Amino acid sequence: MHRSRLSTVRLDEESSWNEGLEPLKSRTERAHETETHDPLWKASCILDQLSRFETQTRKTNTTGPTGTSSSRAPVAFALDQVRSVPWLDALQRERCQQVLAETPRQPEMTSMDERDRPRGWIVLDLPTFEIPILHEETFYPTPSQGACGTVAPLDLVVHRKRGRPIVNHPSLAEEHNPLDLVAFLDYENEEDNPVEDKYRTLAHDLLRGLVDPALKPDRKQREKLAAIIESPSYHPTREEKDLLWRFRFSLVDNRKALTKFLLAVDWTVDSEVVQAAELLEQWRKRSPIEVTDALKLLGKNVAFQTSLVRSYAIDTLAAAPDSELRLYLLQLVQALKYEIMDGTAEAKGSSLALFLVQRAAQNFELANFLCKSWPR
Amino acid sequence: MEVQNPTFGARYRDMLSLLEARLSETEFRVNRPVKHTANLDESHSSITPFKSIVDSVSKLGSNFRHSESEGNRKNHRRTVWQTLVEQDKYISGIMDVQLRCRDARGKRDAKESQLKTALAKEGFERTVNGDVIPLPSTPNVLVNGLRPDTAKMFKSNLYPALIEFKVDQILAESDTGREDASYKVIVKTGDDLRQDQLIIMMIQLMDGLLKHAALDMCLTPYSVIAMSPSSGLVEFIDGAMPISMVLGQYNNSILNFFQEVAAEKGAKYDVKPSVLSTYVRSCAGYCVLTYLLGVGDRHLDNILLRATGHFFHIDFGFVFGRDPKPLPPAFRLTREVGFCVDRAITIQTLTRTDTFAIDGRWHGRYRIDKLPHVCFSRLSGF
Numbered sequence: 001m002h003r004s005r006l007s008t009v010r011l012d013e014e015s016s017w018n019e020g021l022e023p024l025k026s027r028t029e030r031a032h033e034t035e036t037h038d039p040l041w042k043a044s045c046i047l048d049q050l051s052r053f054e055t056q057t058r059k060t061n062t063t064g065p066t067g068t069s070s071s072r073a074p075v076a077f078a079l080d081q082v083r084s085v086p087w088l089d090a091l092q093r094e095r096c097q098q099v100l101a102e103t104p105r106q107p108e109m110t111s112m113d114e115r116d117r118p119r120g121w122i123v124l125d126l127p128t129f130e131i132p133i134l135h136e137e138t139f140y141p142t143p144s145q146g147a148c149g150t151v152a153p154l155d156l157v158v159h160r161k162r163g164r165p166i167v168n169h170p171s172l173a174e175e176h177n178p179l180d181l182v183a184f185l186d187y188e189n190e191e192d193n194p195v196e197d198k199y200r201t202l203a204h205d206l207l208r209g210l211v212d213p214a215l216k217p218d219r220k221q222r223e224k225l226a227a228i229i230e231s232p233s234y235h236p237t238r239e240e241k242d243l244l245w246r247f248r249f250s251l252v253d254n255r256k257a258l259t260k261f262l263l264a265v266d267w268t269v270d271s272e273v274v275q276a277a278e279l280l281e282q283w284r285k286r287s288p289i290e291v292t293d294a295l296k297l298l299g300k301n302v303a304f305q306t307s308l309v310r311s312y313a314i315d316t317l318a319a320a321p322d323s324e325l326r327l328y329l330l331q332l333v334q335a336l337k338y339e340i341m342d343g344t345a346e347a348k349g350s351s352l353a354l355f356l357v358q359r360a361a362q363n364f365e366l367a368n369f370l371c372k373s374w375p376r
Numbered sequence: 377m378e379v380q381n382p383t384f385g386a387r388y389r390d391m392l393s394l395l396e397a398r399l400s401e402t403e404f405r406v407n408r409p410v411k412h413t414a415n416l417d418e419s420h421s422s423i424t425p426f427k428s429i430v431d432s433v434s435k436l437g438s439n440f441r442h443s444e445s446e447g448n449r450k451n452h453r454r455t456v457w458q459t460l461v462e463q464d465k466y467i468s469g470i471m472d473v474q475l476r477c478r479d480a481r482g483k484r485d486a487k488e489s490q491l492k493t494a495l496a497k498e499g500f501e502r503t504v505n506g507d508v509i510p511l512p513s514t515p516n517v518l519v520n521g522l523r524p525d526t527a528k529m530f531k532s533n534l535y536p537a538l539i540e541f542k543v544d545q546i547l548a549e550s551d552t553g554r555e556d557a558s559y560k561v562i563v564k565t566g567d568d569l570r571q572d573q574l575i576i577m578m579i580q581l582m583d584g585l586l587k588h589a590a591l592d593m594c595l596t597p598y599s600v601i602a603m604s605p606s607s608g609l610v611e612f613i614d615g616a617m618p619i620s621m622v623l624g625q626y627n628n629s630i631l632n633f634f635q636e637v638a639a640e641k642g643a644k645y646d647v648k649p650s651v652l653s654t655y656v657r658s659c660a661g662y663c664v665l666t667y668l669l670g671v672g673d674r675h676l677d678n679i680l681l682r683a684t685g686h687f688f689h690i691d692f693g694f695v696f697g698r699d700p701k702p703l704p705p706a707f708r709l710t711r712e713v714g715f716c717v718d719r720a721i722t723i724q725t726l727t728r729t730d731t732f733a734i735d736g737r738w739h740g741r742y743r744i745d746k747l748p749h750v751c752f753s754r755l756s757g758f
Contacts, residue, residue: 327581330574336391337384353391360395360456361402367456368463368515370395372601375388 040103043096050093053084196238204269208242211275213249221247229257234301236263245272248279255287259296263303277308284312291320295328298335298352307340307351314355322363329366332356333373399457454507463509464603467563470500470522470539471607475565478535488529491537495524508544513601513609516547517559526558536564538612560612569608572600575692579665586661593661594654596688615683620676630655630681637683654685662689672699 200207217225225247228240236244244251244264251257258280265276283289289297297304297313304310317325317332325332332352339350360367454462477491495501501521503509508518519541528538540558580597602608619630626632631645638651645652666674672694681687694700 324584327577327584330577336388339387350391353394357391357395357398361398364404364456364459364510365515367399368460368510368512369601371460372512372603374392374395375384 039099043099043103046092047096047100050089050096053089057084192238200238201268204266208245208266208272210246215247216250217247225251225257229254229260234259234263234296236260240264248275252279252282253287255283255289255293258283258287258289259293262297262309263301265303267303267306273306273308280308280312284315288319289316291317291324291328295331295335298332298338300338305338305340310340311351314351318355322359322366325359326366326369329369330373333370333375396457399460400455402456404454404456404459459507459510462504462507463512466500466503466509467512467603467609469498470495470537470563471565471603473498473500474535474537474563477529477537478565484529484531484535487535488527491529492524492527495522495527495539500524511541511559511561511609512603513561513599513611514559517541518544518547519559520544523558530562534564534566536562536567536610539563560614562610562612563607564610565607567608568605569600569602569610570605571695572610572692573602573608575669575671575695576600578669582665582668592657594658594686595661595665596658596682596686598688598690613680613682613688616680616686616688617682618677619679619681622681623676633681634685638685651683651685655681655687658685658687662687665689669695670697671695672697673701 294316
C-alpha cells in the first residue's frame, strides 16, 4: 500500500519550487508556525485533513475485504502523526465549520492590497519510503549563454510573433505571467527508455538476428540510410539503428557510414561485437576513413569505448602527416580522457598516449605543441 | 582544469611522465635548412595546393630526425625535454617580468621603461648558454635572446608586452618569406588564450581545406599559444593596423589607405591589383569564417588590415554565437565591408566578395562535416 505524506502548503511569492524537497519541507513547517494563530487557516487545514480521512476510510471499506480493513486502516501521516478518531472527527468538523462561518472574512479581504490578493493553494502528496533512499541527482549547468538555453535573436522574433513573453527560467516566468508555460532544457531528452532496452535485450535475436550479406536496401530504405549517414546527429533512434544494422553488409563501401554503423552496434551482445570486428576489417580494406572521422571515434560516446574501435582510429591517425596531426592535437589530448584504462594492459599508457608520445619524439614541433596543450 | 578531476588528473600525470621519459631519450637537433629561394614565389602565388604545404612542413619534421648535427654550434647536447624545460623557464621568466611591471606604479611609459630595464638586468637579453630556444608559439623560429630596448607595453588594462626576439634561424620557409633578424611576440598575462588558440587552429584547418580546394583566401592565422590558463603568447603581425585607426587616418575610407600605401597609376582605383585582390579575398574568407564560427564581439578595433591587403580578425574571446551585446547580427561583417569599401568600389567588388564568400562556403561544404567533430570534441573537453 502506498503511504503518503500529506501537507498543505500556502504558496508565497518567495517559495521556489525548483529547489527540491528540503526547502519545501521547511516552508511547510514555517507555514504551520506562522499560520497557527490564524483560526481561519487552521480550521480549513483541519477540514481538509478530515475530508482526506473520509476518502481514505471509504476506499478501504469498498476495496479491501472487511476482515483486513481494520489492520490496514491506520495510516501514519508523517507530518502530523494524526490518526482518525471517528467520534472526535465529527466534533472537530462541526467546530471548524463554525469557526469558518463566524470569522469575518470581509474586512480581511478589503485590507488586502493588490500584491496580497488571494493566492493559490497547493496540496502535495509526497511519497514516503520506509527505507531511506539515497538519490544522487546529476547537476546540470544552468544555461546562461550558448547554443542551448540562450535566447537567440531568432527566438525573439518567433516569440514576438506569437505574442508570448520569452521565459527561460522558472523564476522569470512568475514575473511575466504565472500561467504561461515555462520552456526549459531537458538534458535527458535523448536518453533511452530503460523498459524498451530490456525488451530489446530479451527479443534480440528476433529483432536483429538476421545475417544475410546479400541483403540490399530498396529505394526508400536507401534514402533513409543516406539521410541517417548524412545527419549531423550522433544519437540515432532505435529504428535508425536497426536499419543500419540490418543493411550493415551493404554499407561497407561507404566510408562515411562507419561512425554511424558503430553507434548501431549493440556492444553488450557478443555475437554483434564479433560481426562488427569483421565488418571493421572490411571497412579498413575497402574504404578507409578520414582523420577527422578517426577523431570522432576517439570521443566519449559509449560505442567508441572499445579497444577495437580505438585502435582502428589510431591506425588511421598514424597515416596522417605531422602537420595535419598538429591541428588536431588539442582534441587528441582531450580524447585521452576517454581512453580505456583497465590497469593491466600496457601499464599506465593507453595506445593513444603511446601514439602521441611516439610522434612527438619524432617531430619537435609536435612535442612542443603537445606539451603546451597538456591540461594544467 | 582536468587536473583537479581525480580520475583524469592522475591519468594525465601518468601520461605526462611517459612523455617526459620518451622525450628525455630523444636528442634535440637542429640543422640549417636548405634555402628554398625558388619556393618563396610559390607561396605567394594565389593557389597553393594543400599537399605541398603538408610536404614542406613534414620536411621540417624530418630535419629533426635525420640531420647531422652541423648546426649545433655548441658541443653540449640537449634532449627534447631539456629544450622544452629551458623554453618554459625562459618564457615564464619574461612573463613574470611583464606581470611585475604591469602591477608597478605609474603610467604606461613608467611601466614600459621598467620592463626594459628589468629585461636587461635579469639577463633575458641572451638565453642561458646562448642556446637556441624554439618559440612555443612557432617552434620553427629559433631564438637566442631578445632586445630589451624595443620592448613595448600596450595601453590596455592588462598591459600586454610586445617583445622582440633575436632570431637565430627560421626553419623552413615561412609563408611570408621573411628573413628578419627579429620576431615579435605579444606576451599576455591575465587573459585566457585557450579559446583563441582553438579558433586559430580551426582557421588553420579551414585554410588548409580551402587551399585544398584550390582557393587561397589569404587568411592570416597568426600563431597563438596559451602557456597556462591565464597567460600566453600571440604572434605580432608587423604593419597591421586596426580598421578603426585606418579609417581615422585616411579620411574614413579604406580606398584612400590603399591608394596611399599601394598606389599604382592606371590600375583599377589606382591600387595595385594584387593588393586589392588580397583584400577582397581575405574579406570574403573572414566573412564566411566568422559566420561559421559565430564569432562575436566584432568591432573595428579587432579587425586588422595590412598594407599588403591582408584583412584579418583578432581576439576570439566570444565565439559560437556568444556576444557581449544582445542581438548581434547573424551574418557579421557585411556592415563593415559595406562601410569600409567606399561607394566607389562597392558594386563590382562587393559582388566579387559575395562570389568568393559563396565560393568559400561551397567548397567548405563538402568538407564541412570535418568541423563539427573538431569543434565538439574540443567543447566537450573544456
